Amino acid sequence: MQTIFAGNGILDQLFGATAISVPGTYYLGLSTTTISQNGTGATEPSGYAYARVGIPNTKSYFTVASGLSLSNSQQISFTESTGSWGTITHVFLSSDLTGGTMWFYAALSTPKVVQAYTTVTFGIGALVFYLE
Numbered sequence: 001m002q003t004i005f006a007g008n009g010i011l012d013q014l015f016g017a018t019a020i021s022v023p024g025t026y027y028l029g030l031s032t033t034t035i036s037q038n039g040t041g042a043t044e045p046s047g048y049a050y051a052r053v054g055i056p057n058t059k060s061y062f063t064v065a066s067g068l069s070l071s072n073s074q075q076i077s078f079t080e081s082t083g084s085w086g087t088i089t090h091v092f093l094s095s096d097l098t099g100g101t102m103w104f105y106a107a108l109s110t111p112k113v114v115q116a117y118t119t120v121t122f123g124i125g126a127l128v129f130y131l132e
Contacts, residue, residue: 001130004041006103010131023095026103027052028076028127029119031090039102042092045114047084052097077121081100085114091127104129 007021092105
């Protein structure tokens with residue numbers, strides 16, 4: 001789902017031709033808490049080799065939108081954890097490696113417990129982002 005920030009930017013571009021600045025790279029983050037549509041509420045793992053993963057904003061990495069959604073068209077993997085990251089319940093796309101503006105987020109259909117020596121990987125089509 002898009003955040004309010006992204007939704008407002010899309011509407012302003014479509015109605016009034018006010019261009020939005022879209023990131024050239026999105027950064028995929030993980031959250032152990034529920035994310036709100038206003039882009040708040042994310043709690044990322046801290047330490048233990050956790051870092052957001054950069055995804056170039058090209059059609060090589062994302063499918064063509066259909067039915068108000070699109071997904072990842074390449075596998076995306078995080079660095080192997082060196083300790084517990086907790087239970088991951090949500091993912092999000094941000095404009096920056098740390099901080100930044102959150103554009104999209106999604107709840108995982110099945111939360112994932114990440115212990116030490118775990119590599120979090122999302123296969124092709126596993127991440128679906130919607131406009132609502």
